[in-house]
Amino acid sequence: MTNEFVLEAITREFPDSIISVSEPYGLLTLELKKEDIKKVIHYLKDTSLEINFLTDICGIHYPEKEGNELGVIYHLHNLKTGFRIRLKAFGTKENIEFETLTDLYSGANWMERETFDFYGIKFKGHPDLRAILNMEDLGYHPMLKEYALEDGTRTDKNDKMFGR
Template sequence: MDIKDLVLQTLKENFTDSIIEITDFRNDLSITVKQEKLFELAKFLKENENLLFEMCKDVTAIDWATRKNRFTVVYHLYSFKLNFNLRLKSNLETEPYQIQSVTPIWQSANWYERETYDMYGIEFINHPDLRRMYMPEGFEYHPLRKDFPVLGIPESLPLPQKPE
């Protein structure tokens, strides 16, 4: 059986209601899931014996700026058993933008989620250490949001004061 069919069929058997959309662009399978079901589905993907998506390669987000669902959180998973890349997406609908952290499932998501929090201001619930990844601690903005100018905001990064 084709790997894509296997993944889709296994998911559909268990999570019919939570899958919103399935796309297959340039041979990249992508599944959009309901925000509240994402953690459960991710756990299933990792632990199901036929799938075993053991590695989380990447977590990031997309800022759609003008759309109703402003942010989409994107996960890239990899299964050594199937040699297959899967993309999970979840739209964040209401403010405050929050989603369940997948760090308890994949340790690697720890830093990816910190980076996403830093860049987009999306809060990951149950994350063990949600600090900024790149920007300094006192920074007020989230640089990869579309309303942040490319040239930066003047004086948003204060220089350390010189001791007297």
């Protein structure tokens, strides 16, 4: 199975869903419309392509990309052929929500909870969407690039010690 073969199959089934295509380091990477991501993943899993393993789900935050600040990245794998694919979808920071993949891949449960916990991205239909690593009452999502890296009030360290 090749990148060209899989891309042709997805393009044939979902011609209006693909926003961009790239192959960094040989890994087929597609940016898709947010509303079509689950349909494409369902297609990849239940056809002869047999993309049968969800390797990872993670969030990403690009505060400078107006209208597409938050995104979810899916890494999928065909364990028989060794083929891998990366799918991305983006949306606005306000009320961002994706459909859950827990009905397709049971391993998506904790990955979606982690993405919610760190980025605040909601997964519609998730059976138990709550914090998994942070305290439930934390009040913010720590991986968003909205917070200072260092505490400006600390006096016990000097930035020159760290090469800054």
